Amino acid sequence: xxxxxxxxxxxxxxxxxxxxxxxxxxxxxxxxxxxxxxxxxxxxxxxxxxxxxxxxxxxxxxxxxxxxxxxxxxxxxxxxxxxxxxxxxxxxxxxxxxxxxxxxxxxxxxxxxxxxxxxxxxxxxxxxxxxxxxxxxxxxxxxxxxxxxxxxxxxxxxxxxxxxxxxxxxxxxxxxxxxxxxxxxxxxxxxxxxxxxxxxxxxxxxxxxxxxxxxxxxxxxxxxxxxxxxxxxxxxxxxxxxxxxxxxxxxxxxxxxxxxxxx
Ligand code: IPD
Ligand code: CA
Ligand code: CA
Ligand code: CA
Numbered sequence: 001x002x003x004x005x006x007x008x009x010x011x012x013x014x015x016x017x018x019x020x021x022x023x024x025x026x027x028x029x030x031x032x033x034x035x036x037x038x039x040x041x042x043x044x045x046x047x048x049x050x051x052x053x054x055x056x057x058x059x060x061x062x063x064x065x066x067x068x069x070x071x072x073x074x075x076x077x078x079x080x081x082x083x084x085x086x087x088x089x090x091x092x093x094x095x096x097x098x099x100x101x102x103x104x105x106x107x108x109x110x111x112x113x114x115x116x117x118x119x120x121x122x123x124x125x126x127x128x129x130x131x132x133x134x135x136x137x138x139x140x141x142x143x144x145x146x147x148x149x150x151x152x153x154x155x156x157x158x159x160x161x162x163x164x165x166x167x168x169x170x171x172x173x174x175x176x177x178x179x180x181x182x183x184x185x186x187x188x189x190x191x192x193x194x195x196x197x198x199x200x201x202x203x204x205x206x207x208x209x210x211x212x213x214x215x216x217x218x219x220x221x222x223x224x225x226x227x228x229x230x231x232x233x234x235x236x237x238x239x240x241x242x243x244x245x246x247x248x249x250x251x252x253x254x255x256x257x258x259x260x261x262x263x
């Protein structure tokens with residue numbers, strides 16, 4: 001197995017180039033989508049032909065460059081090798097936005113070494129915004145350093161959330177938290193891509209994000225980028241058992257104020 005220097009620049013350069021190529025496929029195919037190009041995994045979780053094509057493209061490129069690595073993709077699942085390296089891929093995060101010809105969707109790719117993320121990237125092709133982070137080297141948007149906001153009062157915060165939970169028959173869902181939290185904020189956003197939501201927290205466009213019932217491929221890269229940008233990540237109890245229990249991403253000033261609302 002090739003030895004990788006975990007802070008090896010070739011990894012992040014490969015990742016940045018790969019995610020941009022994947023984004024170009026999304027741009028090319030979005031306007032060509034036909035009703036027959038979409039399937040329903042459950043009543044609200046769409047998957048288009050492009051989701052699958054983009055994931056196949058990404059997996060092929062990774063397999064060629066790093067044949068011994070494991071891969072986990074939303075649409076094709078996980079290879080069962082026993083590598084220390086695992087690539088976690090969401091080929092299109094925000095498929096509903098993508099299918100509805102909207103711009104807020106992204107490609108999200110993270111690489112873990114022995115279960116710890118060492119680099120991650122989220123690319124929003126229609127916005128041409130590439131968020132990425134490399135272990136202990138900070139987080140970037142189109143190669144400019146980014147940091148979380150310094151807002152320290154909920155009433156001055158703009159936050160985002162999502163409603164994946166409504167796809168599952170959970171006994172509790174986000175609507176009760178939503179109704180409790182939103183009146184305490186300046187405003188709320190629902191962009192449609194958890195990966196973009198997390199990156200907007202990382203660059204300070206959002207002061208916080210929370211959502212229930214996300215999967216590892218939704219959040220692996222975005223969580224890493226938030227942490228590398230100085231943000232705080234936890235579940236609704238302030239621990240790290242997400243994503244099942246839900247995920248909270250904020251700056252350090254408002255994390256406890258926000259968590260109060262999940263008690
Ligand atoms: C979805 C997006 C959305 C979130 C959903 C996710 P997908 O990802 O991240 O913002 O609310 O829960 O499933 O399914 O489009 O890859
Ligand atoms: Ca999905
Ligand atoms: Ca997703
Ligand atoms: Ca997806």
